Amino acid sequence: MEFSLENLYSVEKDVDSVFGAVFGVNWTEVNKTTVTKFDKATLTNLVLSAVSVLGKSKEVLRSAATSVEQLRKEQIENQKTLLKLQEDLLKSKSDQVVEVQKTVKDEIRSFSDAVKKGCPEAGMTKTLVKAAVKTAVKAAVTEDDRTKSFMVFGL
Numbered sequence: 001m002e003f004s005l006e007n008l009y010s011v012e013k014d015v016d017s018v019f020g021a022v023f024g025v026n027w028t029e030v031n032k033t034t035v036t037k038f039d040k041a042t043l044t045n046l047v048l049s050a051v052s053v054l055g056k057s058k059e060v061l062r063s064a065a066t067s068v069e070q071l072r073k074e075q076i077e078n079q080k081t082l083l084k085l086q087e088d089l090l091k092s093k094s095d096q097v098v099e100v101q102k103t104v105k106d107e108i109r110s111f112s113d114a115v116k117k118g119c120p121e122a123g124m125t126k127t128l129v130k131a132a133v134k135t136a137v138k139a140a141v142t143e144d145d146r147t148k149s150f151m152v153f154g155l
Contacts, residue, residue, distance in 0.1 A: 003063035018053055
């Protein structure tokens with residue numbers, strides 16, 4: 001008998017019917033007093049029915065144990081797969097971070113580096129920067145709208 005909820009409920013029903021038919025009570029209520037009331041033939045039938053139910057129970061439990069073991073193995077495999085995927089994701093993210101760091105280091109320059117590259121003479125760079133700052137400051141001061149903020153970076 002293979003494990004399934006139907007088979008489990010069937011065994012449970014068999015247990016209840018054996019004890020209910022013989023004793024007229026639930027199996028949890030059977031005690032020494034209720035058993036001593038019956039004759040040998042009734043007790044023989046009860047033992048045979050109980051053996052049958054125990055056999056079915058054993059089959060269901062063995063099948064359930066096999067199913068549980070299979071599920072446990074599948075869970076272990078799924079966890080291994082999950083760990084592998086997480087490692088791959090971490091490696092991918094690490095590679096992306098290294099790539100971004102390389103890009104930042106190699107390709108992003110400061111404003112002053114860009115100005116220096118555009119104006120090779122050092123004196124010309126200072127003059128150009130001073131003139132640009134003066135023009136920007138004058139434009140900000142002459143405007144009537146004082147709600148705007150003006151910031152100078154890289155000096």
